[in-house]
Amino acid sequence: SMGGQIMPPVMGAVAFIMAETLNIPYADVVKAAIIPALLYFGACFWQVHLEAGKAGLQGMAKAELPNPWEAVRKHWPLVLPLAVLVYLLFAGYTPIFAGTMGLALTIVLILGTPLAALIGPLAFRVVFWLALGLAAASFMRFGVNVLSLVIAALVIACLAFKGGRETLRICVDSLAAGAKNALPVGIACAIVGIVIGTLTLTGIASTFIGWIISIGENNLFLSLVLTMLTCLVLGMGIPTIPNYIITSSLAGPALL
Structure with a gap:
């Protein structure tokens, strides 16, 4: 699921927010994400391969593997x-x-x-x-x-008819489950506004931006590394969407 957020053609919600925030076509975000996504899945595949080889694990026999084309044919x-x-x-x-x-x-x-x-x-x-x-x-x-x-x-x-009513009941349950799963994201986005407002009113945001600007005047690469570390630290505690909003709001103006 982590890699699915950056894997085209349909990426995570943050990709759409990124396109809206930057006012660029979604296709441009997809183009920028292709290489990182391939590198991510390539690294995952390579690590799994190495760990499996170290542990002496063997793959399933070809006859036991499910047929993906059969699933495509049916569905x-x-x-x-x-x-x-x-x-x-x-x-x-x-x-x-x-x-x-x-x-x-x-x-x-x-x-x-x-x-x-x-x-x-x-x-x-x-x-x-x-x-x-x-x-x-x-x-x-x-x-x-x-x-x-x-x-x-x-x-x-x-x-x-009965079968149709059962299908409608499943649809209603699915909509309810989707709404419940969307609540944490909505709450997180609401809290992000409070965090950004607090950082702005207390002056921490301007201090942080000024610090990055002062470093970037001499070394832009170091500013990018610091922004990356900030994004990683925030990502340890908050979801992707509020992480992007906070990082882009604070570090974006400094880098530009």
């Missing part, structure tokens, strides 16, 4: 929202819009699955998914309201 529709999300991000849409549309398309797939299971012949199921896909994709031309109507129609249809 390939779940890749579609991810593809749409990546396309919207690189097409210049805001992360909020892209994420909302990706989530909405995921809901369409989840709610459409129990309905498709009621359709007998394969040809009819294909027609159903094609029609549903065209209706969902029409938001690119006619706006978000069309996608909202599609989801509302699927919800009403799922209420009509």
Whole structure:
């Protein structure tokens, strides 16, 4: 999960905040993260390989390995929202819009699955998914309201039979779990505002910035190293998002 935050094409939340803060396209953040992400996963792979060799561990037999293509064949529709999300991000849409549309398309797939299971012949199921896909994709031309109507129609249809109601219950539980998981991030971001305000009012921020500027006048590399160490120390106690906000607010102006 740590590497997933810096691994394109869909990175962690801090990458979207970075794009919004710096007022640059998300694609530029992705380009800057490709090499660090590859280095991170390469280092992890190499360390695991060395430790496994030292401990004499052996990998699973090839016959026992799960077949990834079989999983893709069975669940390939779940890749579609991810593809749409990546396309919207690189097409210049805001992360909020892209994420909302990706989530909405995921809901369409989840709610459409129990309905498709009621359709007998394969040809009819294909027609159903094609029609549903065209209706969902029409938001690119006619706006978000069309996608909202599609989801509302699927919800009403799922209420009509037992399997659909169970799917709706799972969706509600998932939304509740997602809201609970988002609470710590929201609280952390709120506390960051208090921290930044305290640092500004007490003058610690200006003192810190002046210290880095005085060092950077003679050695920019040393200023970057100090900023890196500050980021690492903060990262030991707070999540990535508030860490970036605090570090960029304090060290960014000094380095610029």
